[in-house]
Amino acid sequence: MRTRKLKAGVIGLGMGRNHAAGYAAHPKCELFAVCDADRGRAQEAAEKYGARHILRDWRKLLAMEELDLVSIAVPNYLHARMTIAALRAGKHVLCEKPMATRLADAEAMVRAARRAGKRLMINMSYRFDPLQQELHRRILRGDLGDLYYAKSHYTRRHGTPGRPGSWFMSKRKAGGGPSVDLGVHAYDLVWWHLGSPRPTWVLGGMFGELLPRRLGAVGSRDNVDDLACAMVRFATGQVIFFEASWEGHQPGHQGFEIYGAKAGASCRDWESNLKMTIHSDDRRGRPVDRPLKAPRRRTSAYRHFVDACLDPEMPMLASGEECIHVARVLDALQRSQKTGRAVRV
DSSP states (O other): OOOSOEEEEEEOSSTHHHHHHHHHHOTTEEEEEEEOSSHHHHHHHHHHHTOSEEESOHHHHHTOTTOOEEEEOSOGGGHHHHHHHHHHTTOEEEEOSSSOSSHHHHHHHHHHHHHHTOOEEEOOGGGGSHHHHHHHHHHHHTTTOSEEEEEEEEEOSBOOOSOTTSGGGOHHHHSSSHHHHTHHHHHHHHHHHTTOOOEEEEEEEEEOSSHHHHHHTTTOOOOOOSEEEEEEEETTSOEEEEEEESBOSSOOEEEEEEEESSOEEEEEOTTTSOEEEEEEEOTTSOEEEEEOOOOSOOOOHHHHHHHHHHOTTSOOTTBHHHHHHHHHHHHHHHHHHHHTSOEEO
16 A cells, blocks of 8 residues: 655646645645746745745756656646656656647657556646536436537637737747637536537637737737637537637626536636536426535545546546547647638547
8 A cells, every 4th residue: 555645746837836736735645846947936836835846947857756746837839848758757747738739749748648657637627626526427417318519608808818928929839829728628628528529520710800909009929819619510419619719899708508408507607606507497397497506525636636646547537538639629620710611620
């Protein structure tokens, strides 16, 4: 029986602060090392969460033999490079979303994990919200019946991350705008609820109507989209429509609607005050709406990842093998934009 705690490292202490906190809170894990180009930021995280080592060079962190697992929480264009290096160094890896800026790189990450015999998980964090977990449990129990359609929205009125000139605004460094920043969650969440069916084709559109003008006004030549949408059809006959935007002349909206043969579900406002409702009919055919309550038991992506590293037989949510299908849909969305046609996945 394992007695020592797993030792975790975190590369990137922006979003990585959440990873550091998650590992520090796990009773069978310790935050061993943190790494960031900004040493002050790394120092602050180390002091708060108890890391023993502070580094600026990510290669030195991966060279630590004591480390069992690593979080990659850096700009998107570095995901594949660092993840593959970590897997080759014998570490389990939790990588931030999206997997990579190019589909070929995401596929290389999955191959590297397979060859290394290590766990690779992508941080699809919204799956671990207690209400999403409870809805998924009820879907698996059959409360909604067969699911056939879902639409999902993650839109903001004004919500572009970063500043002009930051990596978020660069197609090469980010891989896209809200299509990969917000759209990855908008799509992944309902795809997971629908049973992670195999996608067959994608028809999508991407727009850059507002952001280029606003950035141009301050002298920026950044080149990402500000709105993306897509319809995805699956081998099962199910369909998902999703949209994501950073900028738009509409009120921001986060949520989804799922249609089932016995009942439906709707989700609202996951950025602020998430609400979930089950919609069905009573015995007389009258509509009934019941709010869904979160269970007392709670988890997180970080706790789940550590547990999966401790138990090689444990099924792991959002594995690289699973999430490569999400990467393929996002890639197909961009190809559909270029061709103006639906494309095969």
